[in-house]
Amino acid sequence: MQNPLLTGLRIERKAGPCALIIFGASGDLTKRKLVPAVYSLARQNLLPSSFFILGAARTEMNDDAFRQAMRQALEEHGDEGIADETLWESFASRLYYIPIDPAIHPTAENFTKRLNELDDQWGTGGNHLFYLSTPPSSFGPFIRMLQENHLNRSEGWVRIIVEKPFGRDLESARSLNREILEVFHENQIYRIDHYLGKETVQNIMVLRFANGIFEPLWNQRYIDHVQITASESIGVENRGSYYEQAGLFRDMIQNHMMQLLTLVAMEPPAAMEAEAVRDEKTKVLRSIRPIRKEDVDKIAVRAQYADGAIEGEPVSAYRKEPNVNSGSHVETFAAIQFFIDNWRWAEVPFYVRSGKRLPRRVTEIAIQYKRVPHLLFPNEGEQLQPNFLIIRIQPDEGISLKFGAKLPGQKVRIRQVSMDFQYGTSFGARSPEAYERLLLDAMLGDSTLYARGDFVELSWQLVMPVLEHWQEVREIPFYPAGSWGPEEADGLIEKQGREWRRP
Numbered sequence: 001m002q003n004p005l006l007t008g009l010r011i012e013r014k015a016g017p018c019a020l021i022i023f024g025a026s027g028d029l030t031k032r033k034l035v036p037a038v039y040s041l042a043r044q045n046l047l048p049s050s051f052f053i054l055g056a057a058r059t060e061m062n063d064d065a066f067r068q069a070m071r072q073a074l075e076e077h078g079d080e081g082i083a084d085e086t087l088w089e090s091f092a093s094r095l096y097y098i099p100i101d102p103a104i105h106p107t108a109e110n111f112t113k114r115l116n117e118l119d120d121q122w123g124t125g126g127n128h129l130f131y132l133s134t135p136p137s138s139f140g141p142f143i144r145m146l147q148e149n150h151l152n153r154s155e156g157w158v159r160i161i162v163e164k165p166f167g168r169d170l171e172s173a174r175s176l177n178r179e180i181l182e183v184f185h186e187n188q189i190y191r192i193d194h195y196l197g198k199e200t201v202q203n204i205m206v207l208r209f210a211n212g213i214f215e216p217l218w219n220q221r222y223i224d225h226v227q228i229t230a231s232e233s234i235g236v237e238n239r240g241s242y243y244e245q246a247g248l249f250r251d252m253i254q255n256h257m258m259q260l261l262t263l264v265a266m267e268p269p270a271a272m273e274a275e276a277v278r279d280e281k282t283k284v285l286r287s288i289r290p291i292r293k294e295d296v297d298k299i300a301v302r303a304q305y306a307d308g309a310i311e312g313e314p315v316s317a318y319r320k321e322p323n324v325n326s327g328s329h330v331e332t333f334a335a336i337q338f339f340i341d342n343w344r345w346a347e348v349p350f351y352v353r354s355g356k357r358l359p360r361r362v363t364e365i366a367i368q369y370k371r372v373p374h375l376l377f378p379n380e381g382e383q384l385q386p387n388f389l390i391i392r393i394q395p396d397e398g399i400s401l402k403f404g405a406k407l408p409g410q411k412v413r414i415r416q417v418s419m420d421f422q423y424g425t426s427f428g429a430r431s432p433e434a435y436e437r438l439l440l441d442a443m444l445g446d447s448t449l450y451a452r453g454d455f456v457e458l459s460w461q462l463v464m465p466v467l468e469h470w471q472e473v474r475e476i477p478f479y480p481a482g483s484w485g486p487e488e489a490d491g492l493i494e495k496q497g498r499e500w501r502r503p
């Protein structure tokens with residue numbers, strides 16, 4: 001199906017009749033993201049009249065209690081709260097809940113019966129979008145339950161969205177892929193990476209492929225290197241036990257940051273269609289120079305935050321966070337260098353870093369261009385800054401081009417100035433939340449912004465030597481909370497005559 005990414009303004013993107021079935025509907029994600037996103041779609045009139053949500057989890061609750069909980073969730077997390085009582089009444093009448101434990105057969109039978117009844121009542125034609133919003137340990141039981149109850153096929157279409165994390169290493173990702181593929185076809189599986197739902201991330205493709213001026217300069221002849229940064233000022237908050245299992249590299253780099261890297265590095269796809277775009281992204285992963293375990297210390301750094309201060313307020317070390325082992329070796333910061341061995345990117349380093357308790361929350365891609373081949377302006381001994389193209393994913397979403405300009409005066413003195421585009425001021429329109437976009441895409445059968453099975457496996461395959469090496473060498477450097485990471489991360493890039501940007 002044609003992807004409306006570039007033609008979205010012309011194509012009416014309204015979902016057809018369907019049911020959204022959320023497994024894990026008593027959980028945090030349903031309250032904070034999923035139901036607010038669907039409510040926002042309803043407010044924009046992007047949902048059909050033949051639509052309902054069936055929430056399911058082990059917690060005992062009836063429809064009324066679920067509706068009440070979702071009303072409260074919208075008041076707390078919705079864009080505009082309830083906003084319109086008539087809209088809420090209509091939305092609430094489409095919200096249902098049924099207790100289910102996938103391991104207990106009768107509850108699954110009740111679930112199937114209820115789903116069929118609601119299908120008949122709302123005329124959804126058996127079109128089912130399942131959403132696995134449970135801990136990964138329950139993905140398998142729910143998938144088997146769907147198979148045993150013949151819910152992987154229907155008279156309409158059946159799709160399944162799988163939350164992250166998709167595996168915790170190559171082996172578990174492969175095994176999860178195998179398990180799902182025994183029950184669903186690849187084109188029914190939607191592996192979510194909410195980064196891809198962000199407007200600014202989709203705009204990377206628009207910037208590159210809808211403008212004539214960037215693409216000719218988008219290669220190793222003109223680009224010195226690329227830096228991709230995702231920093232957060234918060235710590236692990238109440239996610240200590242999850243983080244102890246995952247660590248930053250699994251949580252951020254293997255998935256979100258590899259997605260950003262491939263969007264920057266991919267070749268123009270043959271068409272803006274799911275398979276064409278995903279083929280190109282996968283090709284980038286195949287071209288990344290494999291990392292040998294013995295080279296990990298030369299190209300990657302990890303560290304953990306120690307006591308420090310953020311905006312003048314003292315904050316505690318990771319090891320003192322709730323549910324964190326006081327001798328933990330888990331990383332809260334990682335930086336790594338990749339090379340993409342193809343004609344476009346030969347010998348251009350891609351530096352990727354991410355961390356918690358860094359000075360500010362920012363996600364950006366910085367393309368640094370090569371310096372001019374011959375310098376005509378001595379600039380009073382000051383080094384001329386290179387050109388940068390900065391794509392800011394969040395916050396202050398936008399794009400900046402940095403270049404040198406002459407300071408007014410008799411002498412030639414050059415300063416770096418910035419040409420800025422900001423989403424907020426340029427369009428004056430609200431950007432849809434990532435989950436809105438992604439849920440609507442799944443209802444429309446457009447998987448362009450979802451990860452394909454081979455991408456997930458390749459991405460794990462690439463990073464496994466790093467994770468294995470860190471597992472063996474447990475010692476970990478520290479950085480003060482509120483700093484831009486450990487000295488070792490500066491060393492990684494400085495030994496190549498470059499430096500990290502301070503976003």
Ligand SMILES: NC(=O)c1ccc[n+]([C@@H]2O[C@H](COP(=O)([O-])OP(=O)(O)OC[C@H]3O[C@@H](n4cnc5c(N)ncnc54)[C@H](OP(=O)(O)O)[C@@H]3O)[C@@H](O)[C@H]2O)c1
Nearest residue numbers: 024025026027028029057058059133134135138163164165
């Ligand atoms: N929260 C976020 O911002 C966020 C962001 C990205 C990804 N995710 C992912 O989204 C998923 C859900 O996250 P969450 O934050 O909503 O987690 P959560 O608050 O812990 O909720 C988990 C849900 O799964 C249900 N559940 C747990 N074990 C179950 C079992 N054995 N059988 C049936 N249901 C079970 C729980 O309900 P009962 O106990 O009632 O069964 C609950 O509804 C996770 O995979 C998480 O990694 C979350």
